[in-house]
Amino acid sequence: xxxxxxxxxxxxxxxxxxxxxxxxxxxxxxxxxxxxxxxxxxxxxxxxxxxxxxxxxxxxxxxxxxxxxxxxxxxxxxxxxxxxxxxxxxxxxxxxxxxxxxxxxxxxxxxxxxxxxxxxxxxxxxxxxxxxxxxxxxxxxxxxxxxxxxxxxxxxxxxxxxxxxxxxxxxxxxxxxxxxxxxxxxxxxxxxxxxxxxxxxxxxxxxxxxxxxxxxxxxxxxxxxxxxxxxxxxxxxxxxxxxxxxxxxxxxxxxxxxxxxxxxxxxxxxxxxxxxxxxxxxxxxxxxxxxxxxxxxxxxxxxxxxxxxxxxxxxxxxxxxxxxxxxxxxxxxxxxxxxxxxxxxxxxxxxxxxxxxxxxxxxxxxxxxxxxxxxxxxxxxxxxxxxxxxxxxxxxxxxxxxxxxxxxxxxxxxxxxxxxxxxxxxxxxxxxxxxxxxxxxxxxxxxxxxxxxxxxxxxxxxxxxxxxxxxxxxxxxxxxxxxxxxxxxxxxxxxxxxxxxxxxxxxxxxxxxxxxxxxxxxxxxxxxxxxxxxxxxxxxxxxxxxxxxxxxxxxxxxxxxxxxxxxxxxxxxxxxxxxxxxxxxxxxxxxxxxxxxxxxxxxxxxxxxxxxxxxxxxxxxxxxxxxxxxxxxxxxxxxxxxxxxxxxxxxxxxxxxxxxxxxxxxxxxxxxxxxxxxxxxxxxxxxxxxxxxxxxxxxxxxxxxxxxxxxxxxxxxxxxxxxxxxxxxxxxxxxxx
Amino acid sequence: xxxxxxxxxxxxxxxxxxxxxxxxxxxxxxxxxxxxxxxxxxxxxxxxxxxxxxxxxxxxxxxxxxxxxxxxxxxxxxxxxxxxxxxxxxxxxxxxxxxxxxxxxxxxxxxxxxxxxxxxxxx
Numbered sequence: 098x099x100x101x102x103x104x105x106x107x108x109x110x111x112x113x114x115x116x117x118x119x120x121x122x123x124x125x126x127x128x129x130x131x132x133x134x135x136x137x138x139x140x141x142x143x144x145x146x147x148x149x150x151x152x153x154x155x156x157x158x159x160x161x162x163x164x165x166x167x168x169x170x171x172x173x174x175x176x177x178x179x180x181x182x183x184x185x186x187x188x189x190x191x192x193x194x195x196x197x198x199x200x201x202x203x204x205x206x207x208x209x210x211x212x213x214x215x216x217x218x219x220x221x222x223x224x225x226x227x228x229x230x231x232x233x234x235x236x237x238x239x240x241x242x243x244x245x246x247x248x249x250x251x252x253x254x255x256x257x258x259x260x261x262x263x264x265x266x267x268x269x270x271x272x273x274x275x276x277x278x279x280x281x282x283x284x285x286x287x288x289x290x291x292x293x294x295x296x297x298x299x300x301x302x303x304x305x306x307x308x309x310x311x312x313x314x315x316x317x318x319x320x321x322x323x324x325x326x327x328x329x330x331x332x333x334x335x336x337x338x339x340x341x342x343x344x345x346x347x348x349x350x351x352x353x354x355x356x357x358x359x360x361x362x363x364x365x366x367x368x369x370x371x372x373x374x375x376x377x378x379x380x381x382x383x384x385x386x387x388x389x390x391x392x393x394x395x396x397x398x399x400x401x402x403x404x405x406x407x408x409x410x411x412x413x414x415x416x417x418x419x420x421x422x423x424x425x426x427x428x429x430x431x432x433x434x435x436x437x438x439x440x441x442x443x444x445x446x447x448x449x450x451x452x453x454x455x456x457x458x459x460x461x462x463x464x465x466x467x468x469x470x471x472x473x474x475x476x477x478x479x480x481x482x483x484x485x486x487x488x489x490x491x492x493x494x495x496x497x498x499x500x501x502x503x504x505x506x507x508x509x510x511x512x513x514x515x516x517x518x519x520x521x522x523x524x525x526x527x528x529x530x531x532x533x534x535x536x537x538x539x540x541x542x543x544x545x546x547x548x549x550x551x552x553x554x555x556x557x558x559x560x561x562x563x564x565x566x567x568x569x570x571x572x573x574x575x576x577x578x579x580x581x582x583x584x585x586x587x588x589x590x591x592x593x594x595x596x597x598x599x600x601x602x603x604x605x606x607x608x609x610x611x612x613x614x615x616x617x618x619x620x621x622x623x624x625x626x627x628x629x630x631x632x633x634x635x636x637x638x639x640x641x642x643x644x645x646x647x648x649x650x651x652x653x654x655x656x657x658x659x660x661x662x663x664x665x666x667x668x669x670x671x672x673x674x675x676x677x678x679x680x681x682x683x684x685x686x687x688x689x690x691x692x693x694x695x696x697x698x699x700x701x702x703x704x705x706x707x708x709x710x711x712x713x714x715x716x717x718x719x720x721x722x723x724x725x726x727x728x729x730x731x732x733x734x735x736x737x738x739x740x741x742x743x744x745x746x747x748x749x750x751x752x753x754x755x756x757x758x759x760x761x762x763x764x765x766x767x768x769x770x771x772x773x774x775x776x777x778x779x780x781x782x783x784x785x786x787x788x789x790x791x792x793x794x795x796x797x798x799x800x801x802x803x804x805x806x807x808x809x810x811x812x813x814x815x816x817x818x819x820x821x822x823x824x825x826x827x828x829x830x831x832x833x834x
Numbered sequence: 835x836x837x838x839x840x841x842x843x844x845x846x847x848x849x850x851x852x853x854x855x856x857x858x859x860x861x862x863x864x865x866x867x868x869x870x871x872x873x874x875x876x877x878x879x880x881x882x883x884x885x886x887x888x889x890x891x892x893x894x895x896x897x898x899x900x901x902x903x904x905x906x907x908x909x910x911x912x913x914x915x916x917x918x919x920x921x922x923x924x925x926x927x928x929x930x931x932x933x934x935x936x937x938x939x940x941x942x943x944x945x946x947x948x949x950x951x952x953x954x955x956x957x
Contacts, residue, residue, distance in 0.1 A: 718861035722838055725857070725890060743890075743922035750892050754860050799930055800893040806929035 108263045109253070110147055115267050118146060122271065126278035135282040139249070139275045140167040147268075148251035149258075150178060154195045155239070155247035155279065158443050161387065162195070162247075174229050177222060178252075188216050195236055195248040202245045204237040206265045233259040237272040241280030249275065290444070297325060301452055305459035312344050318430075318456050319347035326449065327416075327432035328439075329357050333366065333374050334420070334428035334460070341366055341375070344428065349436070360410070364403050373397075374429045377417045381426040385446050386415040411435040418449045422457035423501055423690060430456065461501070474499045476533055477507045477694075480540040486515045489730060490585040490704075493523075494674040496682055496697040500531070500647070501690050507536035508576075509645045509696035510543045514550055521585055522550045525643035525698050526578030527597070529619070538574045542567075542620075546580065556580050556593045560620065560628040564595075567621035575621035579643055581700075588637060588702050591630040595620050598646055598660060601667055605638040609664045612641075637704040640677065642667060647693035648685050659685075673713070674699050675723065707734040710772035716757045716785070721750055724770060735774050736830035744807040745779060745826060751800035752783035752822040777831040778809075786819035838862045839888070843873050849949050850874045851882045851942060857890035863898040871905050880912035882945040891923040896930055903936055914938075914945040 110118060122142050126135060140153045144167045151167040164182070169175035182194075190196040193214055198205055207213040210231045218226050232253045239247040249272050253260060260268075304317045315332045322330040332345040343361050348354040368375050377384055386393070389412040398404035413434045420428040430453045434441060477499060485493040493513055499506045508528035515521055524546055528539045545566050549559040560580055567574055577596035584590065592600070592612065596619030599611040614631030635641055649659030663685060670680040678699055686695050710731040714720040725746050732742040749770060756768045768785040805811050808824040839856030852870045874881050883899065885891060903913045914937045917924050927933060939945040 718859070721859050721861060722857060740922055740925065744925060746890070747892050747926055750859060750890075754892070754894065758860065799896055802930055803893050803926055807925070 108267075109258055109260060110264070110267060114146075119271065119274070123274060126274070132279075132282040132286040135278055136163075136165045139279060140165045142275075143167070143251060143271070147264075147271075149254040150252040152182070152195070152250040152252075153239070153247060153275075153279075154199065154250070156199060156245075161442070162199075163440075169229075171228075173225060177225050177229060181216070181218075184216055189214060195250055198236045198238050198248045199245055202238050202240070204235065204265055204269060206235045206260060206262070208233050208259045208261060210234065230254050230256070232256065235260045235265055235268055237265070237268045239272050239276040239279065241273075241276040246276055246280055246283075293325065297321070298451065298455070301455055305455055311460060314459055315345040315456065316347065318452070319345040322430070322432060322452070323347045323349045326445070326452075328435040328437050329353070329410075329433045331357070331361060331431045331433075332420075332428060332456075333378070333431070335378055335426070341368055341378070341428075357410075360406050363406075364399055374417055374431060377419050377429045378426050381419045381421050383419060383446055383450060384415075384417045385441060385443070387440050387442065389413060389415060413438050414441040416441045416446060416449050418446070418453040420453050420457035420460060422454065422461040425461075427457055427460050429453075474506050477509075477536040477539070480536060480543065481510060482512055485513045486521070487726070487730060488513075488515055488521050488585060489734065490702060491521055491583065492674050492701045492703050492727075494678045494699045496678050496695070498647075498682065498686055498691065498695040500692060500694050505531045505692055506694060507532050507534075508539050509647065509694035510539045511643065511696045511698040512543055512547065513698070513700075514547055516550065516582070517553070519585060520582055522556075522580065522582050523641075523643065523698060523700050524578060524580045525597070525600075525645060525696055526576050527645045527647075527694075527696070529575040529577075529621075538570070539576075541570070541574075542576050542578075546578075550580075550582070555630065556582050556591050557628050557630040560593045560595055561626070564620040564626055564628065565624070568624050570621070573621070575619050577619045577646075581641070581643070583635065583641075583700065583702070585702060588635045589632065590635055590641075591632050593617070593628045593630050595628055596622075598644065598649060598656065600644075601642045601660075601664060602633075602635065603640045603642070603667050603670075604636060607668050609668045611660070611664070635700075635702055637702045639701065640667075640674070641700040642681075643698040643700070644681075645694065645696045647691065647695035648681070648697065650693065652692070673715070674701055676715070707731075708774055711769065713767050713769050714753065716766040716768060716787075718754070718757060721753055721757075724753055725750060728770070728772070731772060732779075735779060735828065737779060737828050738830065741779075741826065741828060745781065748804045748807045748824055748826075749781055749783065751804050752781075752824070755800055755822070756783055756785035756787070756820070774828070774831075777827055778825040779828050780823070780825040781808075782821055782823045784819060784821040839866065841866060841869055843870075845878070846942075846946060847950055848877070848879045849882060849946055850878045850880070851884060851946075853884040853887065855887040858888060858895035858898065859890065859892055860894040863894035867898045867901050871902055874906065874911065876909060878911060880914070880949045881906055882914050882916060882942055882949070884916040884942050884945075885921070885923060886916055886918055886942075888917075888921075888923055891926060893926075893930070896927065896932055899932060899936055912949055914948060916940070916942050916945055 125138055125142060136153055136155065140151050143151045150169055153165045155163045157163050166175070166179070169178060185194050186196055193205065210233060232255065234250060234252045236248050236250045238245045239249055249268065251260070251268060301318060301321055304321060305314060319330040319332055329348040331343060333341050334344045336342050346354060346358050346361060348357050366374050370376065372384065394404060394407045394412065398407055416432040418430050419426045420430060430449065432449055478497070481497055485495060495511050497509065497511070508530060510526050512524040513521060526542060528535045528542060530538070542563065546559060546563055549562045554562065579592060579594050579597045579600055581590050581592040592614055594614050594616045596617070599613045601609055601611055603609045612633065615629045617628045618626050649663050650656060651659055663681070666681055666684040670677040678697055681697065710728065712724065712727055714724055728746055728749055729742055732745060737745065753768070753770065766787060768783065771782045773780050804824060808826045810825050812823040814821045814823065839854050839858055839862055842853040842855070844851050850873060854866065858866060870883070881902065883902065899915060906913050916939050917927060918940055927938065937948065939948065
C-alpha cells in the first residue's frame with residue numbers, strides 16, 4: 098500500500114473505537130449538505146481522538162488547492178504549520194506531500210517524522226518547530242465517484258503516538274466516507290449555485306433591458322452584484338476619449354459606499370498600471386486574485402495612507418472582468434470580497450464574465466442608441482424614407498435594422514417611388530463599405546436613382562445612368578441593388594438586379610420563387626455596363642420581398658443556404674404584410690449581434706375595387722391605425738366626401754376597438770373588416786370571433802354612441818361564433834336628384 | 835415606427851398648453867393622458883388641449899378628455915379644448931356632446947383668454 102516500511106507502533110484507535118468513530122463521523126456528515134460546513138467538519142472530526150491536527154485539501158475546478166485545517170489551539174503554531182505546508186509544497190510538492198498524493202492517488206505514511214524528507218527550517222523558527230513537536234503523519238487521498246478530489250492530512254504531535262499501517266487503512270476508509278460527503282456537498286452546492294445564478298442572470302437581464310440610461314443601469318448592476326456576488330463592486334468605463342471613468346460603485350453596507358467611493362476618488366486608477374482594471378481593459382482578459390496577500394497591497398499602495406485605506410477595506414479576494422461587447426472592451430467590472438471572506442474561483446470568474454458580457458451589450462446598446470454617439474445610425478435613418486407612399490392598389494412594409502456595432506452601420510437603403518404614369522418604383526440597395534461615409538454615399542445613390550426614375554427612365558436606363566454617375570464619384574463607391582417598376586393596374590413589373598441577392602416572390606398559395614432575372618455587376622464597378630431588365634407578373638395577393646444581404650449572410654455559410662432559409666421562412670410567414678416582415682426578421686436577424694445592416698421591403702399588389710373592401714386584422718390596438726389607412730385609401734376610391742370618409746373611419750375604428758377591447762383576451766386573435774358600396778350606401782361590417790361583452794364603465798358606451806350617431810343603420814348581430822357589427826351610411830354623391 | 839401622435843407642451847400665462855399632432859385612439863390615449871396630466875403643475879391656472887393638428891380623435895380621445903377634466907376639477911383647475919370649426923374631428927365631439935361639458939374653442943388664444951378671464955370650474 099505504501100512505500101514506507103511499517104513502523105513499530107500500536108494502533109492509534111482500537112478497532113472497537115474506530116467503528117464507533119466512523120458511525121459518529123457519518124452521522125455528523127449526513128447532517129449537512131453545506132459545502133463549507135462539510136469541509137470544516139471533516140477537518141474537525143478526527144481531532145483530537147485520531148489526530149492532533151488535520152488538514153483537508155480539495156482540488157478546485159481551476160486546479161488550485163483549497164485548504165482547510167482543523168486549526169491549532171496555538172495561533173503561532175497554526176501559522177507555522179500553514180507556512181511549513183506552503184514551503185513543503187513549493188520544494189517537494191512533486192514527489193511528497195498532499196500534492197503528490199492527489200496526483201498519484203497513493204497514500205503517504207510517515208510513522209516517524211524524523212525519517213521523512215525535511216525541508217530547511219530557518220533558525221528563527223526552530224524553537225517554534227520544537228514546540229510543535231510533530232511526531233508522525235499520514236496523508237490519504239480523498240476520493241469520490243472514482244476520482245481523487247483532494248487529500249486528508251493527519252498529524253500527531255503527542256509523544257509516542259505514531260501512525261502505522263492499520264491506522265493508514267482506517268484513515269483511507271475514513272477518507273472515502275469524507276470524500277463522498279464532500280463531493281455530495283459540492284454537487285449540491287453547484288446545483289444550488291446554478292439555480293442562484295440563473296435567477297441572478299434573469300434579474301440582471303431584466304435590469305439591463307429596462308433602461309437605456311447608462312449610469313443608472315450600471316449602478317443597478319453593481320447593486321445586484323453586491324447582493325450576492327461581492328462585498329463591493331465598482332464599474333469603470335472607458336469613455337470615447339479613452340479616459341477611464343468610474344460609472345458605478347456599490348457596497349453591501351451602504352455606509353461603506355462612501356469609503357469605497359472616496360478611495361476611488363482619492364487614488365484614481367493609474368491608466369498605465371500593468372495590472373488591474375487598466376490591464377483588463379487593454380487586454381480584454383480577466384484577472385482573478387483568489388487571495389489578496391498583504392504584500393500585494395504593499396506593492397499596490399501608492400503611499401502610507403493608501404496602504405492604510407487598502408488594509409482597512411479588508412480585501413480577501415478580487416475579480417476584475419472586462420466589459421466586452423461586439424469585440425470591443427468598453428470597461429471593466431471589479432468585484433471585491435472583503436467582510437464575507439469569500440474566495441473567488443474560476444467558476445465565479447466565468448459567472449462574472451457572463452454578467453459583464455450582458456452588461457457590456459447593454460452599455461454598447463445604450464451608446465448605440467444615444468444620438469451623439471452614433472452619427473452613422475442617425476444619418477442612415479434620416480436618409481431612409483420616413484414614410485412609404487400611399488399607392489392605391491399596393492401595400493408596402495419596410496424594415497431597417499442597423500448593424501449592432503457602430504462601425505458596421507450604414508449603407509443599406511430601400512425606397513418606393515410613385516411614378517407619374519401610375520406605376521410604382523421600388524428599390525433596395527447596399528453601398529459597399531460601412532460607417533458614416535457609406536451612409537452618406539447611400540443618400541447620394543438613393544437620391545440619384547429617384548431623380549432618374551422620376552425623369553421617366555425605365556429600370557434599365559435608370560440603373561445604367563446611376564452606374565455612369567457613380568463612376569464620377571470621388572472614391573471607388575459601389576453598390577448592389579435591385580430596382581423594380583410595378584404597374585399597379587396589371588401587376589406586370591420589370592426589374593434590374595445589379596450584383597444583389599435575388600428578390601423572392603410568394604404567391605397566394607405560399608409557394609416561394611427566386612427572381613434571378615438577368616443579373617449584372619454592381620453599379621460603380623465598371624463603365625458602360627448594360628443593366629438589362631427582366632419582365633414578370635405579380636398576381637394580386639402575391640408578395641414581392643426585397644432584402645439586403647445582412648438578412649441572409651452568415652459567416653462561414655454559403656449565401657445560397659441563407660437564401661434557402663429565407664425562402665422557407667417566407668413560405669411560413671403570416672399573411673398581413675407588417676407581420677410578415679416581423680416574422681422574417683425574428684427568424685433570421687440576430688437580436689443582439691448583427692455584423693451588417695438589414696433592410697427589408699415587402700410589396701404586395703392588392704385588389705382594390707371601389708365596390709369591395711376586405712381585410713383581416715389582429716386584435717391589437719396598434720392595428721387600428723393600419724386599418725384606418727387601408728380603409729381611407731379604399732374610401733377615397735368611392736365617391737365619399739372628406740367628412741364622410743372621416744366619419745365612416747371613426748365608426749369602423751370604434752367597432753374594431755370594441756372587438757379588440759371586449760371580445761378578446763388574446764392578441765393573436767383576428768377579426769375581419771369588410772366594406773361594399775350598394776344602392777347608394779356604403780356598407781361596413783366588423784366581425785370578430787370572440788364572445789361579446791356589453792360595454793362597461795361610464796365612458797365605454799361612447800364608442801357605440803359614436804357609431805350610431807355617425808352611421809345611419811347600425812345592427813349588432815351576436816352569434817355563437819362571434820359578433821358582427823353591420824352599419825351603413827348613404828353617400829351624398831350617390832344620392833339621386 | 836412613427837408614433838401615432840406627437841405631444842408638444844408649453845406654458846403660457848401660467849396655463850399649460852398641450853398640442854397633439856397626429857392621431858389619438860386606444861393605442862395611445864392613456865399614455866397621452868398621463869403625459870399631459872403629469873405636466874400640469876398644481877399652481878397652473880388651467881389646461882388647454884389643442885387638437886388643431888389632430889387628424890383622428892375617437893371615443894378613446896374623448897375618454898381621455900373627460901379623465902383629464904376629472905383630475906383638474908379636483909384641483910379647481912379648468913380645461914378647455916381647441917378644435918377649429920372646419921376640422922373633421924369636430925363632428926365626433928359634437929355628437930357625443932363633449933362641448934356641453936368641456937368648452938371647445940376655435941383657437942388656443944381664445945382658450946387662454948377665456949381661462950385668464952377667470953371662468954370658474956363648474957360645481
